[in-house]
Amino acid sequence: MQLMCDSVSVLGSRHGVLFNPVARRCGIVRFDRFESMPKLDLRVGIRLSGREILLPLCEGGEFFSFCDQRMTPCSMTIMGIDPATGLKLKLSVVTPFRPRDAAFSTIPVLGLRLELSAITGPFRWEERKTTPADAEVFIEFGGPDVQAGRLDDHQLALCFNSTRASTEDRDREAPWQPAEDLTESLIKTRTVLPQSDRIVGRNVTASGHGFAKRVQANGGGFDLAWCAYSDAVLSVKGERCPFRYARRFKNLDAVAAWAMENLETLFENAHRVDGIIAQNSGAPSLQHLLAYTLHSWLMDTWWVDRGAGEWFSVWEGNCYFHSTVDVEFTQSPFYLSVWPELLGIELDNWPEFSKDGRRCLGAAGEGTLFLSHDAGSHASACGQDYQHEMEVEETVNYVILGYCHYKRTGNLSIMRRHEETLRKYLAFLRQAGSAVSGVPVKGVANTIDDASPAVQFGRGQIYLAVAL
Numbered sequence: 116m117q118l119m120c121d122s123v124s125v126l127g128s129r130h131g132v133l134f135n136p137v138a139r140r141c142g143i144v145r146f147d148r149f150e151s152m153p154k155l156d157l158r159v160g161i162r163l164s165g166r167e168i169l170l171p172l173c174e175g176g177e178f179f180s181f182c183d184q185r186m187t188p189c190s191m192t193i194m195g196i197d198p199a200t201g202l203k204l205k206l207s208v209v210t211p212f213r214p215r216d217a218a219f220s221t222i223p224v225l226g227l228r229l230e231l232s233a234i235t236g237p238f239r240w241e242e243r244k245t246t247p248a249d250a251e252v253f254i255e256f257g258g259p260d261v262q263a264g265r266l267d268d269h270q271l272a273l274c275f276n277s278t279r280a281s282t283e284d285r286d287r288e289a290p291w292q293p294a295e296d297l298t299e300s301l302i303k304t305r306t307v308l309p310q311s312d313r314i315v316g317r318n319v320t321a322s323g324h325g326f327a328k329r330v331q332a333n334g335g336g337f338d339l340a341w342c343a344y345s346d347a348v349l350s351v352k353g354e355r356c357p358f359r360y361a362r363r364f365k366n367l368d369a370v371a372a373w374a375m376e377n378l379e380t381l382f383e384n385a386h387r388v389d390g391i392i393a394q395n396s397g398a399p400s401l402q403h404l405l406a407y408t409l410h411s412w413l414m415d416t417w418w419v420d421r422g423a424g425e426w427f428s429v430w431e432g433n434c435y436f437h438s439t440v441d442v443e444f445t446q447s448p449f450y451l452s453v454w455p456e457l458l459g460i461e462l463d464n465w466p467e468f469s470k471d472g473r474r475c476l477g478a479a480g481e482g483t484l485f486l487s488h489d490a491g492s493h494a495s496a497c498g499q500d501y502q503h504e505m506e507v508e509e510t511v512n513y514v515i516l517g518y519c520h521y522k523r524t525g526n527l528s529i530m531r532r533h534e535e536t537l538r539k540y541l542a543f544l545r546q547a548g549s550a551v552s553g554v555p556v557k558g559v560a561n562t563i564d565d566a567s568p569a570v571q572f573g574r575g576q577i578y579l580a581v582a583l
Contacts (some may be wrong), residue, residue, distance in 0.1 A: 116403065118171070118184050121191045122410050123208045123225060127418025127427065128358055130223040130343040132157075132208065136171040136182065136193055143261070144414055145277035145310060146348055146494060148298075149433060153275040156258035158325070159206050161197075161231065163250040170195050170206060173258075179204070181238065186406040188212065188392050189385035196234065198241035202250060202332060205230045209385035210413065214454050219384070221360045221418055223343040224374045226381035227314075229254060230336035247332050254339065255325030256314065263324040270371065271314040271321045273341075279306040280435075283350045283495035298435050301492055301500050313342045313371045317378060340374035340381065342367060349419050351426050351496045352467070356419035412446070427460040428496060436489040437496045440465065440509040441562065447516055451523045458520055462529050465490070465513060466536045468499065472543040475506045475558045483543035484536060485510045485558060506558025507547050507579050510540050544583060554580040 124131025124144050131144030133152065142152040158176075160169035169176045170193055179195025186192070189212050194205040209226040213219045231252050237243050256263040262274045281304045314321075319328045319337035328337050344367040347355040364370045374381075393402065415430035417437070428438040429446075438461055443450075450458035468487040472480030485506040487499040514537065517530050530537065547557045556574045563571050 116184055118182060121186060121407065122414045123191045123210050124413040125210055125223055125225065126212055126220045126413055127416045128221050128223040128360055129345065129348070129417065130225065131414055132225065134172060134191060134193065136184065139171045139174055141172050143275060146308065147278045148280065148435065151278065153260035153277060154258050155256065155261050158255040159229065161202060161204055161250045161252050163200070163247050168197050170204065186403060186410070187389040188406045188409050189388050191410070196238055198238040199244045200247055201234045201238065201243050202247070203232050203234055204252065209381050211381055211384060212413070213384055213388060215456065217359065218363060222373065223360055223370055224381065225341040226378065227254065227339040227341060228336065228382060231330050231332065232334050233332045249329055249331050251327055251329045252336060253325055253327035257324050265321045265323060268320050269316055271325065273312040273314060275310050277308050277310050279308050279348055280493040281306070281350065281495050282492050282500055283353060283497040287498045297502060298492060310345065311367065313367055315340050315342060315371050315375050317375065338378050340378050342370045342374050344370050348494050349417055349496060350494060351421050353497060354421065356421045356426060359418045359420055359425065362420065425460050426464060426496065427457055428490060435492045436501060437491045439489045440486060440512045441505065444512040444516060447519065451519060455520060455524050458516065459529055462517055462520060463532070466533050469536060472546065475504065476546050479546045480543060482539065483546060484539040485543045486513050486540065503560055504558065505560050505562065507544065507555045508561060510543060511583060514540055548583065553583065555583065
C-alpha cells in the first residue's frame, strides 16, 4: 500500500518509534508531546558497487526508486526495490503485543528485522543492469536529537532527551481561564529527562552508529532489539508510579539481557497474534484500518503500578487527557472483545475522580456523585484538566461500561467494590432529568468544542435521553 505515517509502540511502556516515510523522518515515542518528540534519522539501506541506497526514513541520500508499506496489528513493514539490481530490502518492526498477557506485552523492547532478497526478472518496465551476488545491509541511528555510540560488538547505546510535561500542581478548583491552546495553558512544569536506550543484536556486528552485515543477495539479514527503561514518570494523585515492567526488570541491563536471549520470541509472537486476528472475513482495507487503529492506541497508553494496585490509562490523542471517559466508552468494544481486564482497571480507578452532585444540581444533588470528564493530562493523572464537566454523559458512560464489563466477564467484584458510588451515580442521573419527561436538563455539556453553545450545552439532548 502507499507510504504513510505509522507508529510501533509497546503497550503502556512509553517506548516506540514513529515512522513518517512521506516526510523522510522518524521520531521516538516517549513522554513528549507528539509534535516535539525526539527526531531520529534512521538510515536503513544497502551498500554495493559504490552505491548506498536507503529506505525513506531519513533526510538526504539516494532512496529506493520503489517503496511499499505493510502493516499488521503487531508490525509495520517498509520495503524498497532497486530495479537496476533486482534487490529488495525489507525492514519490519514488531511490538510484543499479546492480549491478556500483561507481563509480556509491556516489555519495553521493539524487534527490528532487516531482510535482503532478490526478485526474479525485471521490475516493471525497468531493465536490470546487474545481478550482484551479495551486498552489505545496514541500520544506523542518529539525527539532531539522538546520539548513538558502540558499546561492544553486539550493543549500541542511544542517548536523547525527552520532556515530562506536568499539570499535577495545577489548581483544579480555580475558575477556568480561556486559552487558545488548552493543553499548553495547563502545563505548569516541564522536566527534561535524559534517556539512554540500547540496541542489541545477534549474528551482527555493531560499528560506529549502527549495525552492518554482508549477506547473500538471494536471502539474508539480521535481527535487532531496541530496549528502553525509564524511572517513574507518571504522577497519579501526586504519587510517582513506576512502569509496570519494573516488577520484572530492575534496569536497562536486565531488559537488554532478556532481549538478547528472546529476540526470536518477539517475531514469533507477532506472527502468531497477527494470524489469529487475521482470521476474519473483513476486507484488506478493514485489516489495515484495524492495525492502524491499534498502533495509534498503543502509542497513547500508560500502564504503571500504584501501591498494591495498578493504573492503566490512555491519552486522548493530541489532547493528552488521561482516560477520557467518553472516549474510552467508544473504545470499549475493543476492550470487551480483546482485553477486558484493561477496562476493569479503568473502572476500578475512575471512581476516585467522582465529584459532589451539588456542584451541578445544587441542594437537589445532596448525597449524589457524578464522574469527571478525564483523570488528568500529560504526565499527571491528578484530576480533571478539561475545561468543563460532562456530568450526565460521563456518569452514565461509567454505569453502562460497568454493566457491560460484568456481562462480558461474569466478574462482579469491581462493581461490588464501587456499589455505593454506583448508587450515588444513579441518584445523580435521576435528579438531572426533567420532572416531566425524564430527559436530562442539567449537566448536559459535551465536548463538541467547535459547535455552537446550543449544540455543546443545549438541554434536552436526545442522545443523553436515550442513554438514560
